[in-house]
Amino acid sequence: MPQPKDITVTVTVDTETITQANVNTTIVLTDDNNDHDNTPGDSSTFDIIANDGATITFQIAQKNGGTGVSFVSFDKEPGGSAIMDPLPSSPNWVGTINGAQEATESYSITIDVPNKGQFTLDPKIDIKGP
Numbered sequence: 001m002p003q004p005k006d007i008t009v010t011v012t013v014d015t016e017t018i019t020q021a022n023v024n025t026t027i028v029l030t031d032d033n034n035d036h037d038n039t040p041g042d043s044s045t046f047d048i049i050a051n052d053g054a055t056i057t058f059q060i061a062q063k064n065g066g067t068g069v070s071f072v073s074f075d076k077e078p079g080g081s082a083i084m085d086p087l088p089s090s091p092n093w094v095g096t097i098n099g100a101q102e103a104t105e106s107y108s109i110t111i112d113v114p115n116k117g118q119f120t121l122d123p124k125i126d127i128k129g130p
Contacts, residue, residue: 004051004097007033011071011121014063015113027111027121028063046123050097056084056125058093060111068114077106077122084125097125 018026038045085098
C-alpha cells in the first residue's frame with residue numbers, strides 16, 4: 001500500500017478587516033492537496049481530504065504581512081470517532097489521521113489576532129477509504 005500524502009494547511013487571516021461577523025471570509029484555508037471550500041468564499045466549508053496515516057500540518061499567516069497572529073487551540077467537535085490522533089497542538093500544530101476509514105469529522109480552530117481578540121473557524125476533515 002502506498003504511503004499517504006502528508007498535507008500542509010495554511011490558515012491566512014485578514015487581520016485588518018476580521019470581526020466576529022465575518023470570520024468565515026476573513027480566515028482563509030488553503031492546502032497543498034488541492035482541497036477547497038464547498039461553498040466558495042466560506043472557509044467553514046473547507047474540507048481536507050486525507051488518507052489514513054497522513055500527517056496534517058497547520059501553519060498560520062497574516063494576509064497583510066506582519067506577525068503576531070497565532071493559533072490558540074485545535075479541538076474536535078462533539079461526536080465522531082477522533083480520526084485525527086494526536087490533535088494538532090502547540091508548538092508544532094501537526095496532527096495524524098489515525099485508523100480512520102471513510103469518515104468525516106469537524107474541528108474548531110481558534111486563533112488570536114492582537115488587539116482584536118480570538119476567533120474560531122470550524123472546518124471538516126474527510127477520510128478516503130482504502
